[in-house]
Amino acid sequence: MEKFKPYVILSAAISVDGKIATRTGDSKLSSDKDLHRLHKLRAKVDAIIIGKNTLMRDDPLLTVRYSKGKNPIRIILDSKGEISDKSKILQTSAKVPTIIAVSKKITKSNLQKLNNFPVQVIITGEKSVNIKSLLKKLSEKKIKKILVEGGGTVNWEFIKQNIFDELIITISPFVIGGNDSISFVQGIGFDKISKSPNLHLKSVKRLKNHLVLNYRKV
Numbered sequence: 468m469e470k471f472k473p474y475v476i477l478s479a480a481i482s483v484d485g486k487i488a489t490r491t492g493d494s495k496l497s498s499d500k501d502l503h504r505l506h507k508l509r510a511k512v513d514a515i516i517i518g519k520n521t522l523m524r525d526d527p528l529l530t531v532r533y534s535k536g537k538n539p540i541r542i543i544l545d546s547k548g549e550i551s552d553k554s555k556i557l558q559t560s561a562k563v564p565t566i567i568a569v570s571k572k573i574t575k576s577n578l579q580k581l582n583n584f585p586v587q588v589i590i591t592g593e594k595s596v597n598i599k600s601l602l603k604k605l606s607e608k609k610i611k612k613i614l615v616e617g618g619g620t621v622n623w624e625f626i627k628q629n630i631f632d633e634l635i636i637t638i639s640p641f642v643i644g645g646n647d648s649i650s651f652v653q654g655i656g657f658d659k660i661s662k663s664p665n666l667h668l669k670s671v672k673r674l675k676n677h678l679v680l681n682y683r684k685v
């Protein structure tokens with residue numbers, strides 16, 4: 468493990484066929500019990516990372532609401548700074564610390580839009596956000612533990628670049644199917660099983676019809 472890197476947990480709720488959202492972007496897979504578990508976990512990390520598409524589709528708050536505890540810093544990967552100024556994340560940025568990570572592709576007007584809010588903008592990467600460099604900057608800010616809450620494109624980047632330590636996956640009792648629905652891990656994927664990270668199944672917890680699997684990278 469590189470010394471500069473914070474501890475990274477990838478988290479998702481998947482259908483039994485490995486999807487995190489339908490082709491229309493409907494992603495409500497967790498049960499209330501599972502959301503309580505998720506919010507407890509949020510309270511134990513220093514920051515949460517999501518991708519721009521998840522923000523645009525879900526308009527999340529990424530706060531701790533179903534359990535007690537502090538809100539982690541919210542970090543959005545948004546290469547061109549395209550998120551809406553009406554989004555809940557920007558609208559609540561005075562109350563919850565928020566970082567928007569962008570690349571050099573951001574336009575002046577989008578940078579100006581983000582700077583109208585009390586968020587920190589981190590510019591790294593040529594086309595998309597350079598995640599390794601971002602993690603290094605976050606570790607310099609004493610951010611030690613990060614929860615990555617997807618979506619599939621972001622998950623692939625962390626897995627492809629081998630910059631995660633743990634996976635916490637809830638298997639929800641639904642089957643979604645479809646070539647155009649979103650998988651837990653998008654991107655081109657590995658061409659050989661041997662290229663996949665090796666995972667050690669650390670625990671299995673049953674929450675009624677939902678199964679919470681905790682894997683560590685070997």
Ligand SMILES: NC(=O)c1ccc[n+]([C@@H]2O[C@H](COP(=O)([O-])OP(=O)(O)OC[C@H]3O[C@@H](n4cnc5c(N)ncnc54)[C@H](O)[C@@H]3O)[C@@H](O)[C@H]2O)c1
Nearest residue numbers: 479480487488492494518519520521596617618619620621
């Ligand atoms: N069920 C779940 O647990 C769960 C969790 C999260 C998201 N979702 C769903 O996933 C869908 C969105 O997933 P997605 O795969 O389309 O998008 P995503 O949320 O992974 O966002 C991808 C976008 O992030 C931006 N980005 C910037 N730098 C990047 C980098 N270095 N690497 C990767 N992305 C970078 C780019 O604009 C990119 O297109 C939504 O429908 C959401 O509801 C489900």
Ligand SMILES: Nc1nc(=O)c(N)c(NC[C@H](O)[C@H](O)[C@H](O)COP(=O)(O)O)[nH]1
Nearest residue numbers: 480494495496497525527528529530616
């Ligand atoms: N564990 C989990 N189960 C789900 O069923 C689901 N849809 C997500 N999705 C993660 C993504 O980051 C979402 O946008 C936030 O879970 C919404 O977060 P808020 O409630 O607004 O805090 N995550």
